[in-house]
Amino acid sequence: MLMPSVKPLDQLENASEFIARHIGISETDEAHMLSVIGEASRRALIDSIVPRSIARSQGMQLPPAVTEAAALAELKALAQKNQLLKSFIGQGYYGTHTPGVILRNILENPAWYTAYTPYQAEISQGRMEALVNFQTMVTDLTGMAIANASMLDEATAAAEAMTLAMRTVKSKSRVFVVSRACHPQTIEVIQTRAKPLGIEVVVPQSADQWNAALQSEHFAALAQYPNSTGLVEDLSAYAAHSHAQSAAFIVAADLLALTLLKAPGEMGADIVVGTTQRFGMPMGAGGPHAAYMACRDDYKRSLPGRLVGVSVDVHGNPAYRLALQTREQHIRREKATSNICTAQVLPAVVASMYAVYHGPQGLKRIAQRVAAYTAVLAQGLQGMGYTLRKDTAFDTLWVLAKDATASLMQRARDAGMNLRQACDQSITISLDETTTRDDIAALWRVFAAEGQALPSFDGFEKGIEPLIPAELRRTSDFMTHPVFNSHHSETGMLRYIRALSDKDLALDRSMIPLGSCTMKLNATSEMIPITWPEFAHVHPFAPADQLQGYQQLDEELRAWLCQATGYAGISLQPNAGSQGEYAGLLAIQGYHASRGESHRNICLIPSSAHGTNPASAQMVGLQVVVTKCDENGNVDMADLKAKCEQHSANLAAAMITYPSTHGVFETTVKELCALVHQHGGRVYVDGANMNALVGVAAPGEFGGDVSHLNLHKTFCIPHGGGGPGVGPVCVVQDLVPFLPGHATGGTKGGVGAVSAAPLGNAAVLPISWMYIRMMGADGLKHATEAAILSANYISKRLADHYPTLYASANGHVAHECILDLRQLKETSGVMAEDVAKRLMDYGFHAPTLSFPVVNTLMVEPTESETLEELDRFIDAMIAIRNEIRLIESGTWPQSDNPLKNAPHTAASVLKTEWTHPYPRETAVAAAGRAVNTKFWPSVGRVDNVYGDRNLFCSCVPISELA
Known part of the structure; x- marks a missing residue:
């Protein structure tokens, strides 16, 4: 009998065991993938992709990786430094009981927290029904005509209401009147948002001054109901005063109170905002919580944020979809009226289910x-x-x-x-x-x-x-729809939640190969701490000595993120990537103003940039000048130089995404940064693609002055169907004084508050802390390299079927590849959207559709996908290309084929009469191993045009469902 070999003790302890569980590619898999790509090693691959001029000179100084159990124990000790006192502070944050059936089956359920934004309606029907419930709940309680599918927090919702009113009302005044009895954090965020837009915020200090201000010129006014000190008063006269000035009257209202109080819509409110926190979401030191915004019907086409509407599918059945998608702010770019591109979907779902x-x-x-x-x-x-x-x-x-x-x-x-x-x-x-x-x-x-x-x-x-x-006292009914009057037993609620989740395709079922907005693994050990009482039940405005655990978490996470990015200072306050962009541009503006150069107002943005970049620049009052890209998708340096010289005296900033939005490491990025600096501007490096840089390059080292990070992308906070997010803003040393402050939370200085709570969405920060703690510097670098490896493997294997649109000189890509489908329109009539819908029949979420180039698919695998899953996706894409060849050959007509009819529902293929030229088995992509992983979309292709023409955004009456 052979005795087992003795191993060194450190190998048995295996402190890096989590790394192998997070990264789905084994050493054997890696060797195979490298052979397909044609590189000898992972190191050689990275060296051939990442320009040597920007490669990190030294590694990240992070604590060494520890096991999941050790990290949880360490974080538990940190959490216990928070003191849990009974909170009677109020001020917009309250204790609440999260029903166990909702806690376990939504908040702690990966079917809900790993879902993506519902851009692909056919595989998002469950979460969109929950969001329609949310919208209906809000409109019913507020007495308004329409509501969106959540905002980021109450304070930023109030600020968005201010700008909504400004662009909607007839008044030409620049005065916004705010009651001093509004929550102080709301007033502070409004003041931050108003300043760069030239809006004068007036906060009357007495009842007489309040009445006088409402009877003077203003474009909108805001009141709290009940107010911050508890007063419940009739707002009708105030609304009438504003309307007499052709101004809008905005109310920040407590939804729980509205079950007993007269609705704001019955008192003349034009816009109503607030938070749904006390509908089942713990305080969490400030978030995440779903805010809401409701408004008059004639404001609906200017309403910021997302709106879920009801349309019909190809079979004539009711189906949910994101309504008015052409209003998405990243599409409108510098013409955007808001930079909001995410919501707080997971907290909104919790709130709606609490109401159900x-x-x-x-x-x-x-x-x-x-x-x-x-x-x-x-x-x-x-x-x-x-x-x-x-x-x-x-x-x-x-x-x-x-x-x-x-x-x-x-x-x-x-x-x-x-x-x-x-x-x-x-x-x-x-x-x-x-x-x-x-x-x-x-x-x-x-x-x-x-x-x-x-x-x-x-x-x-x-x-x-x-x-x-x-x-x-309220006399009107609310929430009369059957959905709010049917599921009150735990069994009934459990089955309703399950029925909705079964309609959705999330990361717990299959790979979500989205480019630009990565769907990272949210490991269970990272998620466990978010419901610990020491994190969940802390009030954001509790005395500082009771928040020592959160303070340490904040300090450590900021230090670690500085190591990852190469920057000197970071604020975790922004509660979305878009808000991080906004805060970063405010910091640049603050810097210029401190030097007596407030006239610098030009922001150069390449045509390939993420759309939130020009939207954010517009929000802070900068003038966007678009610079060209060359035929390879790189920034056109000659055009950039000409624009820098043209606007040298007024150049405030240039905003770039790196690696580029086209999925390529541009070789001239250091020269670009130097050029902008030469003309007095600062460089904003969009951190959306930071997951391709961690450990291999750092924007704070190669010339960036400011970046925001998307923690849901690079550092594992769940996407949750479109939120929560966290968008920390990172800056170089001389911009540190201009990071966001929060006077209400006890922090002075900076450019003011950008979120309601000092730490923004603090309750989800333990997720990123756990990820970094368990990965360490080597693990984080390995993750970056594995993601780049996977993207190049997909690009190479699909090259004979779908050419990659942009690549470096050696044919490699960064962490994502853009598959060019444009030629298929001429040969087969097939569009990228058809391939996206057909992938649903194969059990996959579509890659990013038609961004940044129309009729392309942007594919981004993450480091957590296994080789088996990558190959399954590749096989599906090849199978679809072979189906397209049958269309090209004339075997199937261009108007009636599996791609044009996708996705196929179970009901559609079970009909007695089958008239299509392809068999049912082909329709459902049920060949080979797909049989065992079959996902059935619950609706057929949704009619977007019908939905926009017939805007309906609350629960569908039973009579219409019949």
């Missing part, structure tokens, strides 16, 4: 309980001698504490509770769904004088009148 599960009666009962406890607390405090500064409330009391304010705040903290100090002599107390009788009693003890008898619940057992004026 509880139904209108359940939501009303939760709200009634909150309102009743608020009235009980108020009566008890008044009985103890305290004065309430307002006599109306839903969930928040404003207590006059006078000289005892500071001591009461400290007594509350000593008792395990956080209150909010509204001003020097006042405290506010906000209750929520999680408030108990014990909490009320504990609050009475805090406010009681020594020896003072405490109030008793005995007198309230038969009920108590809420502090809501009779004239403001």
